[in-house]
Amino acid sequence: MSAVRGFLEYVPGTSLLHRMNPVAKIFCALLISVACFCTSNLIFLACVLIFDFALAAHCKMTRQAMGLAKAVTIFSLILAVIQLLTNSTGIELVPLPWGYIGTGGVIGAVTIILRLVAAAVPLFLVMYVTKMTDLANSMVKVLHVPYKYAFTFTSTVHFIPVFMNDMAGIMEAQTARGVQFDQGSIVKKIRLMVPLCIPLLVSSVRKTNSAAIAAEVRGFNLRTRESGFKQYPFAARDFVSLVICVGILVVAILLGVFF
Amino acid sequence: MIEISNFSFTYRESSEPVVRDINLTIPDGAFVGITGAAGSGKSTLTYAMNGIIPHCYPGDFYGSVKVCGLDTVECDLTEISRHVGSVCQDIDSQMVSSIVEDEMLYGLENFGVSHEEIETRVSEALDAIGIADLRDRTIDSLSGGQKQKVALAAIVALRPDVLVLDEPTAELDPASSVAVYELLRRYAREHGTTVVIVEQKIALLSDYADLLVVIESGRIRFADCPENVLEHADELLSIGVNCPRSATLCHDMKAAGLYAGPICRNVEDAVGMAEQALGLASASPESSRTAADAFAMTGAQATADIAERTAEKGGAR
Ligand SMILES: Nc1ncnc2c1ncn2[C@@H]1O[C@H](COP(=O)(O)OP(=O)(O)O)[C@@H](O)[C@H]1O
Ligand SMILES: [Mg+2]
Numbered sequence: 001m002s003a004v005r006g007f008l009e010y011v012p013g014t015s016l017l018h019r020m021n022p023v024a025k026i027f028c029a030l031l032i033s034v035a036c037f038c039t040s041n042l043i044f045l046a047c048v049l050i051f052d053f054a055l056a057a058h059c060k061m062t063r064q065a066m067g068l069a070k071a072v073t074i075f076s077l078i079l080a081v082i083q084l085l086t087n088s089t090g091i092e093l094v095p096l097p098w099g100y101i102g103t104g105g106v107i108g109a110v111t112i113i114l115r116l117v118a119a120a121v122p123l124f125l126v127m128y129v130t131k132m133t134d135l136a137n138s139m140v141k142v143l144h145v146p147y148k149y150a151f152t153f154t155s156t157v158h159f160i161p162v163f164m165n166d167m168a169g170i171m172e173a174q175t176a177r178g179v180q181f182d183q184g185s186i187v188k189k190i191r192l193m194v195p196l197c198i199p200l201l202v203s204s205v206r207k208t209n210s211a212a213i214a215a216e217v218r219g220f221n222l223r224t225r226e227s228g229f230k231q232y233p234f235a236a237r238d239f240v241s242l243v244i245c246v247g248i249l250v251v252a253i254l255l256g257v258f259f
Numbered sequence: 260m261i262e263i264s265n266f267s268f269t270y271r272e273s274s275e276p277v278v279r280d281i282n283l284t285i286p287d288g289a290f291v292g293i294t295g296a297a298g299s300g301k302s303t304l305t306y307a308m309n310g311i312i313p314h315c316y317p318g319d320f321y322g323s324v325k326v327c328g329l330d331t332v333e334c335d336l337t338e339i340s341r342h343v344g345s346v347c348q349d350i351d352s353q354m355v356s357s358i359v360e361d362e363m364l365y366g367l368e369n370f371g372v373s374h375e376e377i378e379t380r381v382s383e384a385l386d387a388i389g390i391a392d393l394r395d396r397t398i399d400s401l402s403g404g405q406k407q408k409v410a411l412a413a414i415v416a417l418r419p420d421v422l423v424l425d426e427p428t429a430e431l432d433p434a435s436s437v438a439v440y441e442l443l444r445r446y447a448r449e450h451g452t453t454v455v456i457v458e459q460k461i462a463l464l465s466d467y468a469d470l471l472v473v474i475e476s477g478r479i480r481f482a483d484c485p486e487n488v489l490e491h492a493d494e495l496l497s498i499g500v501n502c503p504r505s506a507t508l509c510h511d512m513k514a515a516g517l518y519a520g521p522i523c524r525n526v527e528d529a530v531g532m533a534e535q536a537l538g539l540a541s542a543s544p545e546s547s548r549t550a551a552d553a554f555a556m557t558g559a560q561a562t563a564d565i566a567e568r569t570a571e572k573g574g575a576r
Pocket of ligand 2: 301
């Protein structure tokens, strides 16, 4: 349960990243992520990754960043293995019936993992150092996003851990009744979990419904761009950060084109 | 003023009315308690008062509900919400923000409270509910009881004419529940706010409510001042409402023909009554025996409580 609770949950702090404008933050993170997909230069990707972790350390989020990096690595391992087995280029290392595992495949596999981790960490960092309310309100104020969409977005993020907790709760209750989730094959596990999705779905619908009602009785329909009490001005640090991130993207594109 | 006449409601999913034949008039500034067994329709009745029915839950609506002069069927929910502030039962899904302060701001921003006034409203409401220290906390780090207080403060900040609260102390310990009721009563008196509050703990309601409404299977069984409602201890018990022990005791004594005064809502009342009886005792040994018999007869914990408190008071004198 505790692992679920911390998921994408705001971590209070006063670091530079905490204080930046939410819109600037999310744009910077997006620029870095896009940059990671513009080039396959390993040195560049490694630099971005180091930069990511420097940022994480700066806002005291190394633990969360490590956890996230681990999760993304595991996820991208599948892609990396496919790359390893199918990309038979470079010097032959291990012969396979249909070709060989070569240095090209190894480099490709490493690139994939490095790229996905380097691209994911900044996005998640931004989620951790930004209150969802601030992100939504600044989107509405600065980018003129309709409040309805911003609210849908924040509610979704808000409810992910709630639903995960519900699921954990239901599974606990079933385990107490003798259902064994921790044994057997994946297929068997999934078969045990499917029936649980129905109560989960019912409770999710009910919860989102009462959330919508609660917002409505507190004037949701009256909210306009001017309603927000907090202002989200752009400061020098926001412009500087944006310029730096655009720079990173330009470097990535140049590397992608010329090397 | 809330006027409910001949109101019945059937949810689209249910086959028969969940509340029916409700006639209830709540004057401005009243403190009204609603109680009843689980599933008796208390929450549904509150939805009728804050406009959630018929605006959010579809179903068959009979009769009429008027709140602050607005017909809840004709007015839209936002208009009703300007007058009625609600805290619903499911506290977790009501939070729209991740930080207490943002939660407080939400309604104020939406209803267009001027930005100069917002700060005063927020700090006043937080102080009124006694949670000024929680202002910068994340909602997820709060206990259930603290969340209930935050939800309450966020509504109080809007200064509605009517507060509709559905089990706002369900997750609070008894001492904090009393504290919340104290705060609510003081706040409501200062601002002339009407308070409608659903509560399982009838002892609390009988101490604070001017009007106590008991619901049984969707119908109003009793709607009267707490003293009069508590006269019906047997019936209350049979419909799943637990009476305070002192009320049960009075009731039993009356049934045994030992007592004819008003019902004691709580131990304080009972101490007063016992003192009276014991005061008489010095004059006539007969009534002294009556009171002593009464205490001996029931043997309930309440008896001990009352006797103890009386003895304490007597000893102090
Ligand atoms: N949103 C809803 N849709 C359909 N049925 C409901 C809904 N809310 C409550 N009910 C039904 O109405 C009845 C009374 O519920 P409720 O008003 O919540 O009672 P209480 O608050 O006294 O426990 C229950 O049988 C419940 O199943
Ligand atoms: Mg209820």
